[in-house]
Amino acid sequence: MKLDSLPPVFRDKNTSEESIVLDKEIEEDDDVVIPVIDLENPNPEKIGGACKDWGMFRLVNHGVPLNILTQLQDHSRDLFSLSFERKQSLFTTPLSYFWGTPALTPSGTALTGVPRNMNWVEGLNIPLGLLAEFGAADNAKLHSFRVLIEEYGGHLAKLASTVFEVMAKNLNLNPQHSKSYLSESTGFVRVYRYPQCSMARESWGMDVHTDSSVISILFQDQVGGLELLKDDKWLKVKPIPHTLILNLGDMMQAISNDEYKSVKHRVKLNKWDERLSICYFVFPAEGGVIQSSKYKPFTYSDFQAQVQQDIKALGYKVGLDKFRVG
Numbered sequence: 469m470k471l472d473s474l475p476p477v478f479r480d481k482n483t484s485e486e487s488i489v490l491d492k493e494i495e496e497d498d499d500v501v502i503p504v505i506d507l508e509n510p511n512p513e514k515i516g517g518a519c520k521d522w523g524m525f526r527l528v529n530h531g532v533p534l535n536i537l538t539q540l541q542d543h544s545r546d547l548f549s550l551s552f553e554r555k556q557s558l559f560t561t562p563l564s565y566f567w568g569t570p571a572l573t574p575s576g577t578a579l580t581g582v583p584r585n586m587n588w589v590e591g592l593n594i595p596l597g598l599l600a601e602f603g604a605a606d607n608a609k610l611h612s613f614r615v616l617i618e619e620y621g622g623h624l625a626k627l628a629s630t631v632f633e634v635m636a637k638n639l640n641l642n643p644q645h646s647k648s649y650l651s652e653s654t655g656f657v658r659v660y661r662y663p664q665c666s667m668a669r670e671s672w673g674m675d676v677h678t679d680s681s682v683i684s685i686l687f688q689d690q691v692g693g694l695e696l697l698k699d700d701k702w703l704k705v706k707p708i709p710h711t712l713i714l715n716l717g718d719m720m721q722a723i724s725n726d727e728y729k730s731v732k733h734r735v736k737l738n739k740w741d742e743r744l745s746i747c748y749f750v751f752p753a754e755g756g757v758i759q760s761s762k763y764k765p766f767t768y769s770d771f772q773a774q775v776q777q778d779i780k781a782l783g784y785k786v787g788l789d790k791f792r793v794g
């Protein structure tokens with residue numbers, strides 16, 4: 469890892485490779501087996517059960533070509549290895565480059581508020597609906613990244629709607645409403661690098677949170693660190709090559725009237741390796757009102773505005789509780 473590629477605030481906690489190796493401990497293994505959904509032959513009952521009991525499951529036979537996954541990883545690593553200053557100047561609107569927090573304003577800059585612990589992460593935010601504005605013709609690296617992201621985004625949008633259709637049927641959603649509950653044009657991709665950190669026990673890659681999305685789909689490398697909360701226990705989500713992890717966000721919990729869970733999750737750091745993950749998020753259509761008996765009618769924009777206000781004022785997201793009836 470090149471030290472000058474890190475945001476300056478992350479540099480002092482990254483000691484040399486040698487001292488890190490001496491420090492190596494064996495961590496106990498408490499991996500769990502989260503439900504596996506085979507998309508070649510999706511079983512609606514199994515999907516329903518996984519949504520209710522876990523809020524997170526693994527996708528296999530998902531149809532995203534392996535070469536796209538590996539190329540995207542390679543390209544992302546290459547971009548993150550650029551110097552911090554270069555990344556700041558290269559990733560301009562509609563892309564954005566952020567670090568220290570995953571909470572962004574709608575335009576993609578890091579949201580600052582009441583100071584909280586720094587999240588040990590840097591990332592690129594890529595709104596798929598604005599890819600046409602992302603010219604990048606004068607930069608070969610960015611251009612091929614854009615082409616890949618476009619292809620990846622197309623696959624993930626299809627994947628998300630396939631799974632959403634099964635959920636909508638399972639929940640007997642009104643087809644008129646459910647059309648606006650998932651809108652491809654709202655999708656964005658986040659690419660994260662979690663630098664190795666010598667104080668991995670004291671810092672977080674990403675603090676405990678739920679996603680605000682309808683559906684999030686994650687592609688992680690082999691380093692591991694993602695954990696989910698189930699029955700008050702933190703469980704590791706083991707990296708398995710070529711599989712994707714789908715989790716439900718707050719919008720899906722509201723749409724399902726709390727039948728499905730927006731799962732709490734977090735990312736632990738690693739002392740020895742940096743970690744790369746690529747996440748896709750998709751939301752309801754602009755102006756689409758979420759109707760359910762447990763929540764006041766609200767749009768995703770209402771929700772997002774409330775989240776931004778809470779992060780600024782309190783330092784954290786309150787989330788769905790702000791919209792609950794009674």
Ligand SMILES: O=C(O)CCC(=O)C(=O)O
Pocket residue numbers: 570658660674679686688694733734735745746747
């Ligand atoms: O990097 C990961 O594994 C998880 C990222 C995440 O939870 C998020 O972006 O909401």
Ligand SMILES: [Fe+2]
Pocket residue numbers: 677678679733
């Ligand atoms: Fe998340």
